[in-house]
Amino acid sequence: MITELRDLKMNTPKINEPQALLTIQDLRVWYELRRFGFGHAGYVKAVDGVSFALAEGETVAVVGESGCGKSSLMKTILGLNIPTSGEVVFDGENLSGLKGDGLQHYRFKVGYVQQDPYGALPPFMNVQKILEEPLIISGMKSREERLARIHKVMSEVKLHPVEDFLKKFPHMLSGGQQQRIVIARAMLREPKLIVADEPVSMLDASVRVEILKLLRALQESHGLSVIYITHDLSTVKYFSRRIFVMYAGSLIEKADTRQLLGNPLHPYTHALLAATSDPEARNAETFKEVPPGEPPSLVNPPTGCRFHPRCPRFMAGLCDVKFPPDLEPEPGHFVACWLYQ
Amino acid sequence: MLYYPSAIVGLLVVFLLVFTAIYAMIKIPYNEAIRLWRGGEEVWYQNPKFAPPAWFNLFSSKKYSESFAVKTSDGSMTREVTPGAQGTSTMSIAYTFDFSYDYYPQELILYFTSSYEEKQPFISAEWLTPDGRKIRLVNMALSQKQTYRFSQDEKLKTRLRTEEVIPYLFSDPETGALVKGEYQLLITGAAFEPDADINVEFVSHGQVYGLAGTDQARRDLVVPLLWGAPIALAFGLIASLGTSVLTMVIAALGTWYGGWIDELIQRITEINLVLPFLSILIMIGTFYSRSIWVILGATILLSIFTGAIKSYRSIFVQVKESLYIEAARAYGASSPRIVFLYLIPRMIPLLIPGLVSSVPAFVFLEASLAVLGLGDPVLPTWGKIIEDANSNGALYRGYYYWILEPATLLMITGLGFAMLGFALDRIFNPKLRDV
Incomplete structure (x- = not known):
């Protein structure tokens, strides 16, 4: 209850903020484990009690290491996973109540940019076919209309001249061009929300910035909301206004980008920031301090704070007993850590 | 394709067979072929018996x-x-x-x-x-x-x-x-x-006759040899196409929908794998019908649920998890659309060489059934010639031509399709090239 109240508080308009586009309430995504194919053997708690709200036109980054539940959260937002409990409300509609056509329409309003652009494009379709598919599915019957839309979106993602690309197959394009196609595909149906799952992690460093700038330009010109999922804090500052740090299935710190990068509160965030590499000469000679141990198993997560076995500031009797609530030591900066009680 | 000599040879053989088949159907229309093949002394009185070419x-x-x-x-x-x-x-x-x-x-x-x-x-x-x-x-x-x-x-x-x-x-x-x-x-x-x-x-x-010789009923063997081509091709191609396409579609549906559908398909396959294929065909031929169409249907049905369904499934399970399928689901593609437009096209490169290479197996199957006396009683086929030759003791009596002619055609057909299939396999699956 406290969590919810605080979340609501967080969502209260600050700077002429429009109403929430996406609200997630205490979301849990558990995968059942089976023994010998039928016996119950526990759950993988990939997402465990996540709440946040996303305003229209807002950009947010979800940061966390591999296996922390980022992808499960993202897939649930995309409607690919069915939440075990909790609510996903998009544009006033509850996702769990949607079936068939309703789900279909929801999907038209959400664009998806994947990590590996080559894998994300069917290798046996040419660019035109790839881009026509979502339009055909959304019921655009006229071929001319579809082509006009494709032309428009392809010039928006700066694939010039459009005609040169239409007949090409994915393997004939460079990584950057492939990712532009993936972005174009996400933009085709004028979505309100884009979910970008590590959109630049598979690209060359030289192309990364361009793709991020492109995403930013699209976000600004179309007033899109963007959920940017990454494990790489160095790319976050390009266009995310807020950052959520995720650890072992829950969001442990939520703050504005500046606040979080300038004044990280959670010990895990500290460690994460410290581990971010910067190409500086002196970094070549020093080793960074990383928290000992490994991310916890999601089947049997540690009791209390999930981070306590690795935490340098672990308080016995508290951290390993009770899960910390979202605390707000400074305005708009939420952290789930007993240190700030 | 032209870099592969076996592809050229294979293609030539296949073209030649197709040409022969078309020529046979134009030169001797179906009804005429049946009349000649079923005809007795009144049709063939001019010909000697057992005459080599x-x-x-x-x-x-x-x-x-x-x-x-x-x-x-x-x-x-x-x-x-x-x-x-x-x-x-x-x-x-x-x-x-x-x-x-x-x-x-x-x-x-x-x-x-x-x-x-x-x-x-x-x-x-x-x-x-x-x-x-x-x-x-x-x-x-x-x-x-x-x-x-x-x-x-x-x-x-x-x-x-x-x-x-x-x-x-x-x-x-x-x-x-x-x-x-x-x-x-x-x-x-x-x-x-x-x-x-x-x-x-x-x-x-005389002692010799025509291009192909004659059999025990004075029939000119040119007729069944020519007409064997379209029948063998039709049987082989239909059986192979039907089997591989249906196998692939069923494997894809099973993999995509999973659950009891997949279980059912897997169990049917396992049961079918231990059932004796040829014996069932012989039973159908003996008790029900020897029509080539019945046998063809039974062949396709029995060949769908075989090992191929398992190997297709193993690949589909991989493809199912691929990112582009996830993307398709995210933009709202329906399940049938994903199965037919996203899963199956990925397998075409595997399907085509397999399809071509399995043609001879079905051609030989038809011939084997004919030799076992379960050939279509109406149609002139290569297998029927061998059966007639066999039952008239061609090998003991020295009528080698009678067996060698259809056998050679069968072997050439098998070789042609096999060579083409191997070459196609290399073209579609470049990983095999260095092997």
């Missing part, structure tokens, strides 16, 4: 006599009619032929057809040898249809004092040696009515 002579120092048939009605035998008094007429029919072989013909036959009202016409036939002998064969009155077989004329046997008429006619009576040269058959006929008429057909059943 005529080109045997090219490889043999001793020449076998070739068959021929001539008749007065189409002018290949000359006929002169001389009108006599009171409506009578005499006619002389002659046929001269060059005999330069080293073996006697099997049989010589005269087929007479005559028309008259009351008085039967009368003929007498004579045989003129190159060394100037003149042998009287027969004098007889004709009924409307009459057949005269030289070797079975008992009177002639007595008169010539020999049991073997044909050798006698072609050899020197003193030495018994075969005489080569121009022989002449002379028939003198007498008709006693104004409208009476006599026509003769002279047939020599």
Whole structure:
């Protein structure tokens, strides 16, 4: 209850903020484990009690290491996973109540940019076919209309001249061009929300910035909301206004980008920031301090704070007993850590 | 494709087969082919039995006599009619032929057809040898249809004092040696009515015949050999296409929907894998129907749920998890759309070589069934030729051509498709190139 109240508080308009586009309430995504194919053997708690709200036109980054539940959260937002409990409300509609056509329409309003652009494009379709598919599915019957839309979106993602690309197959394009196609595909149906799952992690460093700038330009010109999922804090500052740090299935710190990068509160965030590499000469000679141990198993997560076995500031009797609530030591900066009680 | 010699050879063979098949269907339409294949003595009376093909002579120092048939009605035998008094007429029919072989013909036959009202016409036939002998064969009155077989004329046997008429006619009576040269058959006929008429057909059943030889029912083997091609191709291609496409679709559906559908498909496959395929086909052939279409349907049905479904499934399980499928789900593609437009197209490169390489297996299956006596009773196929040859003891009696002709065609077909399939496999799956 406290969590919810605080979340609501967080969502209260600050700077002429429009109403929430996406609200997630205490979301849990558990995968059942089976023994010998039928016996119950526990759950993988990939997402465990996540709440946040996303305003229209807002950009947010979800940061966390591999296996922390980022992808499960993202897939649930995309409607690919069915939440075990909790609510996903998009544009006033509850996702769990949607079936068939309703789900279909929801999907038209959400664009998806994947990590590996080559894998994300069917290798046996040419660019035109790839881009026509979502339009055909959304019921655009006229071929001319579809082509006009494709032309428009392809010039928006700066694939010039459009005609040169239409007949090409994915393997004939460079990584950057492939990712532009993936972005174009996400933009085709004028979505309100884009979910970008590590959109630049598979690209060359030289192309990364361009793709991020492109995403930013699209976000600004179309007033899109963007959920940017990454494990790489160095790319976050390009266009995310807020950052959520995720650890072992829950969001442990939520703050504005500046606040979080300038004044990280959670010990895990500290460690994460410290581990971010910067190409500086002196970094070549020093080793960074990383928290000992490994991310916890999601089947049997540690009791209390999930981070306590690795935490340098672990308080016995508290951290390993009770899960910390979202605390707000400074305005708009939420952290789930007993240190700030 | 042209970098692969086996592809070129394979393609050539396949094209040749397709060309043969089309040629066969144009040259001998289906109904005609069935009439010829099912026809008995009345269709094939001009042909010898068990005759190897005529080109045997090219490889043999001793020449076998070739068959021929001539008749007065189409002018290949000359006929002169001389009108006599009171409506009578005499006619002389002659046929001269060059005999330069080293073996006697099997049989010589005269087929007479005559028309008259009351008085039967009368003929007498004579045989003129190159060394100037003149042998009287027969004098007889004709009924409307009459057949005269030289070797079975008992009177002639007595008169010539020999049991073997044909050798006698072609050899020197003193030495018994075969005489080569121009022989002449002379028939003198007498008709006693104004409208009476006599026509003769002279047939020599030689030792060799035509391009492909003949079988026990005097049938020209060219017919089943030619018609075997379209039937083998149709059976092989339909079975292979049906099997691989259905297998792939079922594997894809099972993998995509998962759950009990997948379980059901897997269990059916496992059961089917231990069922004896050929025995079931033999049972169907024995108890139900030997029609090629029934067998084809049963073959396809039994071949769907085989190991292939398992190997396709293993790949589909991988493809199912791929990012582009996830993307398609995220933009709202329906399940059937994903199965048919996203899963299956990924497998086409595997499907096509497999499809081509499995054609010969089905062609051989059809032939095997025919050899086992379960071939289609109506259609002329390569397998049927082998079955006939086998049941007539072709190998014991030395009629090797009878088995080798269809067997060679079967082997060439198998080889052609196999070579093409291997080449296609390399083209579609470049990883195999270095192996």
